[in-house]
Amino acid sequence: MSLKRKRYVLVGTGNRGTTMWGRELLAGWSDYVELVGICDLNLMRAERARTMIGSDAPLYDDFDRMMAELKPALVIVCTPDDTHDDIIVRALEAGADVISEKPMTTTPEKIARILEAEARTGRRVDVSFNYRFAPTAARIKELINEGAIGDVTSVDFHWYLDNKHGADYFRRWHAFTERSGSLFVHKATHHFDLLNWYLDSDPVEVKGFGQLLHYGRNGPFRGERCRTCPHKGECDYYFDLSADPFLETLYEEPSEVDGYVRDACVFREDIDIPDTMSASIRYASGVQVSYSLNTYMPIEGHHIAFNGHKGRIEMRQYEKQPWTEPPADEILLVRSFGGGVERIWVPHEPGGHYGGDNRMRDMIFKPGSNDRLRQRAGSRAGAMSVLCGVAALESSRKGGAAIVEPPRSVV
Template sequence: MTKALENVVEGGERHRVALVGTGHRGAGMWGRELLAGWRDRAEFVAICDVNELRAGHARNAIGTNAPVYTDVDAMLAAVRPDIVIVCSRDDTHDEIILKALEAGCRVITEKPMTTTPEKCRRILEAEIRTGNPVDVTFNYRFAPTAARLKQLLREKAIGTITSVDFHWYLDTQHGADYFRRWHAYEKNSGSLFVHKSTHHFDLLNWYLESTPREVSAFGTQRNYGRNGPFRGERCGTCGHTRECDFYLDMSKDEWLAMLYEEPSKEDGYFRDGCVYREDIDIPDTMTAMLRYENEVIVSYSLNTFMPIEGYHLAFNGTGGRIEIRQYERQPFDVPDHDEILLMRNFGSVERILVPHAAGGHFGGDDRLRDMLLREGTPDPLGQRAGARAGAMSMLCGAAAVASMKAGRPIRLSELGGLPEPA
C-alpha cells in the first residue's frame, strides 16, 4: 500500500501534524489527548521545542515515535506537515505561524494568536498572501453554555442588546500560576489583558457579532510581585515554604515535574517561579470598558487571586436580561449543570439548565478538536475562529494595555493591527 493510501481513512484523510511547543497545553490537549481521541484524523510527524529535553519527554508522554526537532525551519523542511499546531510562548507565535504558512501548511494556534498589533498585521497579511488558513483555539466558544447563550442572543430572546456585564474570577491556584510562569512578564504574554482576556474578549465579539471600537481600562498589581512579604527565586529552593500560601511542590505532580523539572537544566526556565518576584510587570487586578460598533457597551473585569474560579455574565437588552453565574472551582458544592436566567421585561422568568459535558472546558475542548480535525463538522453558530477573530480579541487586549498606560480611551483603529484595505 502506498503512503498516500495509508493516510486515507474512512470519512476523510489523516492529517500529518507537527506540534511546536510541548508545555502543559501542547503536550496535553494538543498532544496526548489529541492522539487518544483523534488518532483516526491525525498522526504526529514531528515534535518541536527549543528545549530538546522537554520535547523528548513530551513525545514519550504523547505516545508517538515522531522525530524531535529544536528548529522550526529544519522541521518544516524535513517533514512537510499538513498542519502545524503552535503552542509555544505567546510572543513567539507569529514567527512560527508565518514560517508554517509560507511552507504551505495550515496552522492551528493556541490563543492569544500573538502579542502585539504589528505581529497581528503580519499574520493576517501572510494568510492573505499564502492562501493558507489559521485557526485560533477559542475553546470557550464550544462550551455547551456558551452555545446556548449564543442561540438565545441570535433568537433575540431579550430584544436588542444594549450592554453587557462580564466579570471573570481566577482563584488562588489558577490565577497564581500565571505569576509563577513566563506569563508574568509583558514582553512574553502581552499581560493578562492579552493572554487571558483574549478568551473573554473573543466571547464578547462572538456573542455580539460586532467589532469593538474603543477600550478604556485600568490595571494594577495588588497581590503578587513586589506586594509579597518575602520572596525567593522559586518554590523548590525557597526558605519560606512553610509560611507561604502560594507554595507549589512540583514533586507531587508527575506531569509538571516531567515537563519542567529536568528540562529546566537546559534552559533555566522554572515552572514554580516565586509569585512575589519583584520584576513581575503585569497587573493582577484589571477592569475595562468597551464600546462596540453596534453601540453595545461592556463592563469587564478580571481578578486573579479569588477563592472562586469562574465568571458572571449578563446581557441587558431592550426586552429583558440574560444572566449566568458559572462555577469552575469553588469551596462549596454546586450542581452538575449551569443555570441561565432568561428574564423578560413585564413577563416571566425562565430557568434554562445546561448540563456539563465531559472533558476540558465542560466539553468545549472535544468539540473544538472535532471542528478542526473532522471535515464536514457543521458550524451553525460560527464557533470556528480564524485569524481575523484572533486579531480582534488580541487587539482588544492591546488597547486595554495602551489605555491603562496612557490614561485615556484607545480606539482600536489607532493600533494599526489590521492590513490596509486593498
C-alpha cells in the first residue's frame, strides 16, 4: 500500500520558503508531502517562487480563503517574524499542524497566543531549529549526555557573522526591532535554543549588552538602496542584486508591488537593532553561559566550549574564512587529571547547515524516525529561545538583569 502524502501549503515566498520548504522539500521528500497551495501578499513574488519550486499549486493572497478551500494538513510559515503568531493561530484553528521558521515569534504576548491556540486545538507546532540536527551538534549532545566531562558548569559560546551574511540582516526588514525582535531574537534564537537543548535546562536570568556600532547611523555615507546609490563605487557594502539571478528574479520586479527592496542601505539612520551583542545567562541548573554575537567579521562560524567537573568539550566551526579548512569539524574532548585529549572529527554532510536541514526534514516527514536526542523542536523550545532573546534585549536597553519568565502553559 502506498504511503499517503501530507498535503501542505507554503505561506511566504522569500528565499527560505522558496528553497528549503519549496524546491528542496519537493525534490527530496515528495514521497511524503504534496504542495497544494502557495500564499503571499505579493502574488508576483509568489508566481515567480512557484516557477522556481517547479510546482503547479494554486496561488493565494488570502490565507483564510486558501485554508477554507484546500483544507491542508500542514501549514509552513516563512513570513516576516512579527507576522508568525497570527498565521500560526489561524492555521491551528483551521485544523492544520504548523512548521514555523525561526524564530517562532517575537514577543511574550505573541508566544502566549500561540501556546493557547495549540493547547485549545490539539494541533502541533514545530519550529525549524535545524542547527540541532547538524552532525557536529548531535555529536556534542551525545558527549554531554554520556557524561564525558561530568556535569556541565559553564559554557563559552561566540558566534561570528561575516560582513556579507551579517550585513544582509541590515539590508532587510530584520533591521527593525518591531519586525524581527532584533538579532537577539531573530538570529540568536538558534543559539539560545542550542544552549537550552545542550544543557537540557531553561534560562532564568540574563544580563545583556547590545549596541549599534557599525551599521546604521555609523556609516560614512548612505543612500536609499544599493542599486541607485551614488556611493556604490566607494562603499565596501555595495551589493549588486542583479548579479544574483535568483534574488533578482524573486525580489526586484516584485518590489514594485509592495515596495520591499532586497538591497536597502545598511547605513539607514532609522535602523534600531544592535549589531554587537553579548549576554551572561544563568540557567535553572546553575550553568553559567558567556555568549556573544558579532555581525561584521572577516570570518563566519562559531566557537563553543563546555566546561565540566571532569574536563572540557571545545569546538570551532569554520563556515567562511580567508583560508582553507577541511570539510569536517574537530571536537576536542579534553579530560581533566591527566586524561589527555581526544580529537573527534565529524565530516560535513551534503545540504544546508552541513546536513542539518536534511536530517531535520527526515525527522519531521519520514515515518518512524528515532528522535533519541530529542532534536525535534516544538512550541516550548520556540518559546524559551525567544524569551531568552527578549530578556537579553530588554536588559541591554534598560540595564540590570532581566528574568526569563515562561508563560504558565509552557512550564
